Amino acid sequence: MNSTSAQPGRLLHLDNVTIRFGGLTAVSSVSASLGENELTGLIGPNGAGKTTVFNMITGVYAPTEGAIHFENRPVTGLKPFAITERGIARTFQNIRLFPSLSVFDNVRVAFHLHVTQSTAHSLTRGRKFRAEERDIIDQTRALLDIFQLARVQDEPAKSLPYGDQRRLEIVRALATRPKLLLLDEPAAGMNPAEKVELMKLIRFIREKFRLSILLVEHDMKVVMGICERIHVLEYGRKIAEGTPAEIRQHPAVVAAYLGKEVNH
Amino acid sequence: MLPRSQIVLLISLATAGIISAFSSRIDDYILDVVLGIGINIILAVSLNLINGFTGQFSLGHAGFMAVGAYAAGTLTTGPGKAWIAAAGVSPAVLFPFVLFAGGLAAAFVGLAVGAPSLRLKGDYLAIVTLGFGEIIKVILQNIESLGGSRGMVGIPSYTTFFWSFGAAAITIYAAWALVNSTLGRGFLAVADDEIAAEAMGLNTTRYKIIAFVTGAFFAGIAGGLYAHLKGYISPAGFDFNKSIEIVVMVILGGMGRHVGVVIAAVLLTVLSEKLRDFGDKRMIVYSALLILLMLTRPQGLFTWKSARKASPG
Amino acid sequence: MLEIRNLTVAYGAITALHGISLTVNAGEIVTLIGGNGAGKSTTLRAISGLIRPRSGQVLYRGMDVTGVPAHELVARGLSHCPEGRLVFANLTVDENLRLGAYLQHNRKRVAEELDFVLTLFPRLKERTSQLAGTLSGGEQQMLAIARALMSQPQCLLLDEPSLGIAPLLVKSIFEQIVALNRTRGLTILLVEQNANLALEISHRGYVLETGRIILTDDAAALRINPDVQEAYLGGGE
């Protein structure tokens, strides 16, 4: 429970994190560490507790036991918005955009963490306020340009096709300028060609924005293809950790994740 | 150079001043209705900030209006009258300060109401705000020095065309300016998806409280104007039905639309006057229209564009 | 028994199914496999009337049942056991099962059917007066299947019966599914993430990818198909 348990140089550290809902233990003393600029995968069969771990890191749930450290500072039990302020941004398994806001505003609003003027300044609308607003509008455009969303910037987010919505959600998260980006099943509902694109996109984001990425994903190909380290959950417990090559050979993983009945 | 929005505001204020100078030529009854329109615009636009833009359903707006009305009325009629006399300035000159004080009082109550209850959502929040509105009414009924349930009489008629529409113009400007900024987009984000808004680092509680307190402030101003227009206020005048009336304006105008809500406020005030001819059938028509509206056009009558554009001005 | 023609389903701007067609013959077990979000559950939901397709047709025993609400399809012998074990947690196991036979007014038939499903899943027998919410995950899944059987369906849509359940229980559940198919001639359309297991008990399979059917074949053929191997069977080692 003390901060010395966090390892120096590690970006995110989970220390024996447990959460119980009623009588049910959804996640049971999971420990894991993430490094700077690392691409990590979190996998496991459906219902293994991946999204629950995600929700604890992002403050949606507070762990019943254990601690979470980010940049060696405790973030356990902080509210979601406070966690985002610290530099952790996320996407959702079932896309959660601001449906009635334009694509542009979806991204613009995420820049709010970097606005220096207060709410009251939007009433007086002085020179400095307007300069900053113009600056944010420019940055929003630039970001949308990078991800080829500029052409639809005035459309309401809900009218975009599925793939664009997924991408917009990632762009919106990037606008908060995170040090760690959590992606919850970004490949869900994509065909193989789109998945290849997504893998390129994730690598590109990591290089371009120099951040760490934690990926919860079902698709083994995607996870094995891009992650440097993989953590495996089953029934709320961590059963393995290692490089893709190690995970592929790991007997517990083969048994749990790929199904015991594999016989060929 | 001022931003365009502020130039528009100044022109509006000047126009209100000019029309006000000629208001003695307008028929008394019509002037009364017209000034009422200004007040209803303030009420609708301020509630729109809470219900429309921030998506927090409040059913107690009339309560904040009551606080403003009583606070302002006390300053010009009750104990405050002596202080004003002592200040030696014309009471009409002090009127904006009186209105401001009414607004502040309402904002303060808004904070006290909003801070605990904005954790609730949807119809629960609606019921709690309704409850607070009723409590405010009951408390006012029990304060004898404010006239109790008989109400407060003899409030001077300070509300002119300029004050009514000047305040309306300022309210519209403030509501527009508040949501038209990077921070202000947060209000809309809270309305759209609270969980996603939190995940983007928005302190949703803070946003809700700002919207609620600002909305209450302008409702208080409207209350002050109302008190000094009618000359008489009573707790019963700020009941649940009044809150509903304001809610209907916001819904009719299309929640979260500036222009639509203003148009709706004008139309409904006029309609309400016209329906007086129906006598006791007036409210039957009114409620039937409300149901019909929800069944046929729940998004409001005046909704055109679906996405809002960005502008720094 | 069941035929889908050009079924298209959309949620708002997002199209989940792009005109898929498939057939399930009487007495068959057919598996629908595909990745997360491929549209498997959506297909079942569209068949059972929980969602209205944008276009296309659902034919059940030769009759067009597109857009017929779920509760009427149950009356016609089409039962859908949904994903996520939607058992009534606030009701007892017994009440859950009896609700499964909601449309059956003959008490004797209900009692017979109750006996039948309880012999099928003896674990439930010991827990009939317990609230369904207090059952373990696997028991809830058994209850969900048992409840779906209570309506004596001719055709069963089964969504992810192995979801979050210990392998041993999964095995026993799958054995019961096969038994039902053999003894009662129950037609089953199965959606399953554990493709290997599902194909093992199925006659045929369809592979669904981003709302389109990209492959269909005999179950045995699908199991040795290299593409399927790599994508869904965890092959490639």
Add this chain to the structure above:
Amino acid sequence: MTEFLQQLINGISLGAIYALIALGYTMVYGVLRFINFAHSDVFMLGAFVGYYAVRKWGIPAGGVAGGLLVLCLAMSICAIVGILIERLAYRPLRGRPTLSVLITAIGVSLLLQNLGQFVFGANPKAFPRLFPEANFHVGQLSITSNQLLVIAVSLLLLAALHFIVHRTKTGTAMRALSFNATASSLVGINNDRIISFTFGLGSALAGAGGILYAMNYPSIDPLMGTMPGLKAFVAAVLGGVGSLPGAALGGLLIGLIETFVAGTGWSTYRDAVAFAILILILLLRPAGLLGKSRSDKV
């Protein structure tokens, strides 16, 4: 002590009526997840059916048979009205945002009140005597036969409701639907029909509540439903919305609290007390005394 017992009896008798109304709120919330604002006006309607039955339709009152007949009539008419309201105003909005439905419900409530004022007249009317009346004295205590009747009828109706909900197929279907509408349709339950039934049942209880209320407070007017309605709603929240025993318990508590507050020097704040309780409950224990909390899924 006598004073206390007297208040206790008054409170229980008032609380029993609140409980009857609260059950309607809670049942509708259970199956549709929204607050039926018009419920309090169905309650008002119940009282007026009683009035018209005796004054205009010539049903003989004052005896036990006549009184019961009027009670049943009010319950039946209210049930029909409740079903009609759901069919016409709420069903077309199925699946729309809660707020649209809530506003529609407010509209229906206003419509009923104003139609009431138009048809019945806005002035209060004296409610006729339905049952034989008597006063019983136990020491210093004074109990009216009407108070006893209220308690007896309420208990009877509560028992009947409990039987329907827990012992009949339709009741089980109601509970299933309130747990999950998708799952209930997949076992062959026609959700629309169960919702209609729920509205009918809740409205019948409100109709009975209207009659019982008017027997004890025999001046009725078209706006009479508002306050008891709001308090019954508070009772439902206090007990935990969606929980039937909770609604009964909440009703009883609100009735007792209100009666005791009225007995003190704070009687003018009587109406505010219910709201203060509501606000406290929602802030401290939003799930209510007997309710279960639900959380948003991410």
